[in-house]
Amino acid sequence: MGGIAIKGCGKGIPRYSLHNRDLEEFLDTSHDWIVSRTGIEERRVAAPDEDNVSLSLLACGQALERAGVEGRDVDLIVVATATPDRMVPSLACTLQRELGSRGPALDINAGCSGFIYALAIAFHLMRGGIATRALVVGTETLTRIVDWRDRSTCVIFGDGAGAALLAPCPEGEGIIAASLDALGEGDGLIRAEGGGARMMASLAGGLVPGNHLLPSPLPHLHRTWNGIDPFLRMDGKEVFKFAVNKLCATVKELCSAAGVGTEEVSLIIPHQANLRILAAAAERLGVPKESFFTNIQRYGNTSAASIPIALEEALRAGMIREGDLVILAGFGAGMTWGGALLRWQDGQAIEGGRTA
Ligand code: ACO
Secondary structure, three states, X not given: OOEEEEEEEEEEOOOEEEEXXXXXXXXXXXXXXXXXXXXXXXXXXXXXXXOHHHHHHHHHHHHHHHHOOOHHHOOEEEEEOOOOOOOOOOHHHHHHHHHOOOOOEEEEOOHHHHHHHHHHHHHHHHHOOOOOOEEEEEEEEHHHOOOOOOHHHHOOEOEEXXXXXXXXXXXXXXXXXXXXXXXXXXXXXXEOOOOOOOOHHHHHOOOOOOOOOOOOOOOOOOOXXXXXXXXXXXXXXXXXXXXXXXXXXXXXXXXXXHOOOHHHOOEEEEOOOOHHHHHHHXXXXXXXXXXXXXXXXXXXEOHHHHHHHHHHHHHHOOOOOOOOEEEEEEEEOOOEEEEEEEEOOOOOOOOOOOOO
């Protein structure tokens, strides 16, 4: 049986950037607090004419082009998102229509671990002979579900999409180990009740503003429906501890499964949640903090989109070369976590970088 590799990556980034200084205008916060506690300087916010479909199509278009694959040659699409544009049908089916692809298409929700879950699902379906070329997408419009009056959450999240095209490669290259796990007891740590079937009425009542870009007037009225709070809420401290633990455990587990030492891994591309989480994980693993790729400074936490966007940027910066061992690792709502260890394969060209 052959292997499965990422042959091309792409990203779709909203046009509008909201800097910490913009948040100071309407929130009791400061640029210095946000940078010192999270590392975030700015985040992208989807404009009214942007959504997960448009951002994902940008990401998929780049991934396909860089892999030299046509949309019609894709026979599996797996989309990870916690903020789908609508409940039914799946975003994956809409992407399939737009790209002229075929085969199975599905959305999954595993919070910020979503891209890792989607990657593992596509990998195993391909290994099982169900598909030969897959698009794996992570996309979010989180700024539409945060409470812009809640400084403990709204400063953290941003919007965006990332995609990877998977295709066959020689055995022993590409994805060489993957791990997934979840702990349902933590389902209250990160949650958003709005938008589900229990809370549709609240959304119809106008919780999501026409122009959510502008903080004035404050975009969300504080409204609940049947006593349920619709916004994204998070127990930041608990999530922080969980994230450091699971990130370290995932890196160790993948290295042990592949029989390699952590020092042999060239680059770890983690979910971009907080620079302090990454610094703590690096210290605990005994690796330099430069082992972790970061771009949270510019995008904030884009949940399922953060790993593919970071991967695209690491590739474009020439930080990944043929034969490198690369770990992708995520953790998030659910609580969920997981990772993948890849031996990077050449021939995945990207402009401005060495491989993609
Ligand atoms: N600006 C200024 N002050 C703030 C802000 C803000 N934006 N937010 C909170 N504070 C205040 C608090 O009110 C508190 O004040 P007090 O001491 O007077 O009560 C003080 O700062 C400290 O608050 P903490 O919550 O203890 O701050 P902490 O250092 O824990 O940082 C943070 C909060 C950044 C959220 C951190 O806990 C974190 O990053 N957690 C992990 C989040 C994460 O990884 N999420 C990923 C998963 S998301 C998903 O899956 C969708």
